[in-house]
Amino acid sequence: MRRVIVATPSCPAELPLLATCWTIAGDVLPTAVSPQSPFPLERRLQAAAQAGFRGIGLWYGDLLQQSQLKGGLNSLRRQLDSLGFEAIELESLVNWFGEGDARQASNAHRALFLQAAAELGARHLKIIPPMPGSTVNTAALVDAFGELCEEARAVGLRIAMEMMPMSTLPTLADNLAIVEAAGASNGGLLVDIWHVQRSGFGAMQGLARLPTTALMAVELNDAMAKPGPELFQATLNDRLPCGEGEFDVTGFIRALWQAGYRGPMGVEILSPRFRALEPEAAAHLSHDSSAAALAACA
Template sequence: MIKALHGISTHHCNVVTQSRIAAETGYDGLEFLHYQLLRYLDNGGSTPALKKIVSGYGLETSCLNALIDIERYQGEQKQQLLAEALRLTQVASELECPTIQILAQHGIDHLPQAQIMDIMTENIGEIAQIGEKYGVRYQIEVIAHTQFNTLNQALEVIKRVGKSNVGLVIDFWHLFATGASTPADIAALDKELIFGVHFCDGRKPEPGEVWAETVLRAYMPGEGQIDIQAWTDAVKATGFDGVWSAELFSPACWEMDHLELARRVHQNMSHYTG
């Protein structure tokens, strides 16, 4: 098992500080937020320099999070998506990072379900072709409050695309919040389809409540509505032994000393995963 510090857990850090904190608090790897990573590169940083920092701490870059809005499918927006995919894939390759997260948001929610699935299949297929050239793979995260939000949708797209560099991230909150998946569904998965786990908690919105992730996900694992041990055991039942990324989406906790916060998050994840 590789325990990675997710960039959202220490949201106000930069990538260099996140790397040091991860090393000092017992993590094995890092899941960098794409905007923090690109900010570093756009302001004088380089992939060789960051790779040296990460490896110097005895860590690995486990995942880049994320190539977003992958539902863009027309004209200049589609070309922008592919340009972003190429840049992030090149960066991942230079960092020897095996995995990029990909996700759709609300740009095609108004379309019929069949068309949504066709767009996701086409776009993810083209992204996967980029990754094949660089030895990079992509984990699909389904977002609870979109119309591409279920495990079965992701599995169907993976089947349609038919490429070994496309798989899943098991994000406890997103899969729980849709109400469409259970730990039993996760336990039945082929472990080869699981590229990563987002270890997190939260709750479903109350009737009429907006989907505000900074509210619904602002819980340390064990404090929300998710049976964390059941979901953890379900992933382990598949035989998956890859990257578990500690993802704490809490504005209140972001104001803590990030060293202490990262230590607390690591201890919490270790409590459930061993």
């Protein structure tokens, strides 16, 4: 059965929080060849639930490992249900538009994500846009996005393409153009405050004008106003809990509320400080700081 958040929030303070996988993963980087948390998945799930998160993010490596255990993904589904998680995020699919060996590897990940969506009742799958060096053209990208959305629709899954300023689609407008051209009702944007803030002057001002139907997922965090010299490294290392940096987090939340977004607010904090934390400490700090930001918008 598809897992959904039943209650309709009446103000931003009531939006549910979702712990993205890297926030509570410990000493592991998404860029590792085969990233695996040093902490068991069960411990991370319990830490997130005990901290108050109502949603959880699951990485491909966790899904693969769980699918190979006795009980498979059905056992994981029972655990998620017992902990009360209402929204499940799957992370993340790359090269969904590619060719050759890269596409073959992507298709294997895609198959497991779709299986997991069906068995776990996942809400959305995060996908990564093309990075510099990609030769995919706009028409092919639109077709690939539409095809992925069609496959996802069959298992009740949303597709959320993350706007990233270091990609070949560096602005909200660039990403929105792909989404609107594909015309899939279950396909849209993942809007992370870090990437919006780093994408240039005026990006924050455009949030409230985004079509509600294009908003599939959101991520909160904070950082200092000026990033490091290399954006890709900065996004992995300079994120802070909400309220500890210089981003206008409450303005970001209010703008998305004005745009009509009523889904879960993901919390994604990547930094050496967070990678050194036990899951319980990371979960409580990330949840409580983000909940305070939501409460400030009431």
